[in-house]
Amino acid sequence: MVDYGLVSIVTATYNMAQYLPLTVESVLGQTYQNLELIVVDDGSSDDTSEVMARFAAEPRVRYIRLERNCGQTVAKNRGLSEVKGAFVAFVDADNLWKPNKLERQLPLFVASERTGVVYSDAEYIDGSGAVLPYIERKYHDGDITAKLLLSNFVNFNSAVVRKEVIDEVGGFDEALAMGIDWDLWLRISVRYRFRFLPEQTYSYRLWENQMSHQKVKRLKNAEKILEKFQRAYPDAVPAKTLDEAKALLYADYALLELKNGTKSEAMTQAVRALKMRPDRLQFWKTLIKVIIG
Incomplete structure (x- = not known):
């Protein structure tokens, strides 16, 4: 060998x-x-x-x-x-x-x-x-x-x-x-x-x-990691890619808040996700899930 x-x-x-x-x-x-x-x-x-x-x-x-x-x-x-x-x-x-x-x-x-x-x-x-x-x-x-x-x-x-x-x-x-x-x-x-x-x-x-x-803790740390990456490597990826990464994070937050029964916060996070990438169907679906509960 x-x-x-x-x-x-x-x-x-x-x-x-x-x-x-x-x-x-x-x-x-x-x-x-x-x-x-x-x-x-x-x-x-x-x-x-x-x-x-x-x-x-x-x-x-x-x-x-x-x-x-x-x-x-x-x-x-x-x-x-x-x-x-x-x-x-x-x-x-x-x-x-x-x-x-x-x-x-x-x-x-x-x-x-x-x-x-x-x-x-x-x-x-x-x-x-x-x-x-x-x-x-x-x-x-x-x-x-x-x-x-x-x-x-x-x-x-x-x-x-x-x-x-x-x-x-x-x-x-x-x-x-x-x-x-x-x-x-x-x-x-x-x-x-x-x-x-x-x-x-x-x-x-x-x-x-x-x-x-430990999903809440994981999401909070993921947010820190994305912010850190953006500061350190602002030109490493297209802006839309970073926007999508943030949108995925906010969508995860929304579904977690919905599961925990805090619908108003779930709505806030779903809207944040959609604002980042309104062209992505999956974030419209997240918003609809939150609306219908």
Whole structure:
């Protein structure tokens, strides 16, 4: 097997002792063996430290414990500060990698130095590991900034990134609580190309109370990310693309407010969305949904 260099994998974990050993084993079980795993324990109050003790003799695993819970952004950046590899990858403590993940993705970097990130499709599993029905998503290849603004389709746990790219654009924005991967991908996308591997290289676990279910918090952070992107890269995409990204966000707000029973606020957000892109039928449909309740 071709050696593409050391791959550093960062796992930030908080009270995930029930799933973490499986995650670690899925990384260590890679067919591509030139890797290191950096597990950053974000002040867990469960038995994470005891669980990680079973990997103490494994030289490819480093366990770092933060004394208090600092949040996923700080924990992931701490992991990034420790990496030694030419490539960086990420896996959350409740997800699993397929054995040939790195073997399949690393060759895609060879074709072009402009390739900054290689990512893939995902398999979905429940809390017990049973495979769930496939969730179809649209993925994109190449210069993806305009499409990425409209939807974060880059699966975080699938992404492998050149270390020099992260050195250039910086790590995760610690002013954000959620959407930190979307913010990172956007910053990378204005300078580098993304390659998509149409294979399911990892298993994404869907279970109750995970962070992705916190929709209000997610939308507020998405709004911050769009504002930040517009300030930093005002000419990166056509104005209409940015308007559509904002309209999609306001439409999400509208439907969430409708669900929560605050119809007046739902109406305000639906009108905001429509004003941004009155030429899009979907935003007229959002307004109609709000009107009829």
